[in-house]
Amino acid sequence: MDARGPGGEELGIDLAVFGSPSAKRVVLHTTGLHGIEGFAGSAIQLALLERGLPAIPDDGAIVLVHVLNPFGMAWLRRVNESNVDLNRNFLEPDEEYASPAGGYAAFDGLLNPKTPPSLDLFYAEAAWLVARHGFNQLKQTIVGGQYAFEKGLFFGGAQLEQGPALFSSWVEEQLGASDHVVAIDVHTGLGKSGVDTLLVEDEVGGPLYERLKARFGERVTPWDPDAGVAYAIRGGYPSMIPRACERARVDLVTQEFGTTIPFLVLKALREENRWHQWGDATLDHPAKARLKDTFCKPTPTWKSEIVRRGLELFDASVDLTFGEHYMCDPKRLFS
Numbered sequence: 001m002d003a004r005g006p007g008g009e010e011l012g013i014d015l016a017v018f019g020s021p022s023a024k025r026v027v028l029h030t031t032g033l034h035g036i037e038g039f040a041g042s043a044i045q046l047a048l049l050e051r052g053l054p055a056i057p058d059d060g061a062i063v064l065v066h067v068l069n070p071f072g073m074a075w076l077r078r079v080n081e082s083n084v085d086l087n088r089n090f091l092e093p094d095e096e097y098a099s100p101a102g103g104y105a106a107f108d109g110l111l112n113p114k115t116p117p118s119l120d121l122f123y124a125e126a127a128w129l130v131a132r133h134g135f136n137q138l139k140q141t142i143v144g145g146q147y148a149f150e151k152g153l154f155f156g157g158a159q160l161e162q163g164p165a166l167f168s169s170w171v172e173e174q175l176g177a178s179d180h181v182v183a184i185d186v187h188t189g190l191g192k193s194g195v196d197t198l199l200v201e202d203e204v205g206g207p208l209y210e211r212l213k214a215r216f217g218e219r220v221t222p223w224d225p226d227a228g229v230a231y232a233i234r235g236g237y238p239s240m241i242p243r244a245c246e247r248a249r250v251d252l253v254t255q256e257f258g259t260t261i262p263f264l265v266l267k268a269l270r271e272e273n274r275w276h277q278w279g280d281a282t283l284d285h286p287a288k289a290r291l292k293d294t295f296c297k298p299t300p301t302w303k304s305e306i307v308r309r310g311l312e313l314f315d316a317s318v319d320l321t322f323g324e325h326y327m328c329d330p331k332r333l334f335s
């Protein structure tokens with residue numbers, strides 16, 4: 001990739017394929033689409049490798065993708081080298097990288113001051129906006145994605161970014177002929193601390209929603225601002241996999257682990273963005289450390305819950321893909 005790390009080091013998207021290179025049934029585990037959120041996903045993958053992978057049938061494969069946005073993880077950012085939120089960047093080939101009218105523009109001044117971090121009235125102004133617009137509408141407008149303010153938060157980009165383009169091509173070439181793909185994309189920062197929500201691109205009662213709810217339980221939630229912790233997005237990663245694997249049935253969940261309350265998440269994003277865009281962007285600033293602690297909570301309980309739940313969902317996905325015969329013995333999990 002063209003982007004470089006803080007020490008000038010080369011960056012790339014590392015992935016490992018276990019099993020058949022021309023698999024018909026695939027478990028795909030991805031992390032770090034939002035750079036800084038990759039610490040949690042990486043911990044799950046490391047725990048998985050340490051524990052040992054389950055048996056893989058002859059026509060199956062398990063694919064682990066370590067950090068889809070290496071720039072963001074290396075620079076302690078949620079976005080990539082172009083300040084793009086990659087979960088807003090996978091638009092349909094004929095979709096325009098343009099914002100819907102209204103909405104985000106009204107909040108740009110509050111969210112993206114053109115100065116390094118300093119004391120201001122962010123909380124008071126944000127509280128006033130919630131009172132005026134309602135939390136769900138505000139959440140949807142602000143974090144749903146925008147394509148106009150390239151130095152702002154939740155910017156979806158002006159074109160398909162290099163990392164997403166490389167990874168989309170890889171998926172199309174390597175997994176395009178598969179029949180069934182079960183995918184988990186790990187994120188953090190939304191929902192109750194230490195608990196995961198499993199977001200699906202469907203509505204309540206839709207076939208994917210029902211299928212995954214039957215398998216994964218009550219934590220399955222649609223991407224809908226009124227149905228749970230999430231919000232509707234355009235250009236999300238979950239829309240790319242079915243496009244790239246046209247022939248396959250795709251069961252994809254975004255596994256979202258909560259860390260703290262939405263205001264604190266937004267404030268941490270805002271301060272890091274100010275430091276990165278309008279300050280020195282160095283990693284030793286409190287805004288960088290705070291962003292990391294906001295998306296990867298530095299407590300042993302939170303970390304162990306993430307790994308436990310991450311492994312649990314992975315095993316359920318293996319079961320869904322390969323059948324129960326291939327499940328790990330759950331007693332082995334925590335021994």
Ligand SMILES: [Zn+2]
Pocket residue numbers: 034037087187188189
């Ligand atoms: Zn995320």
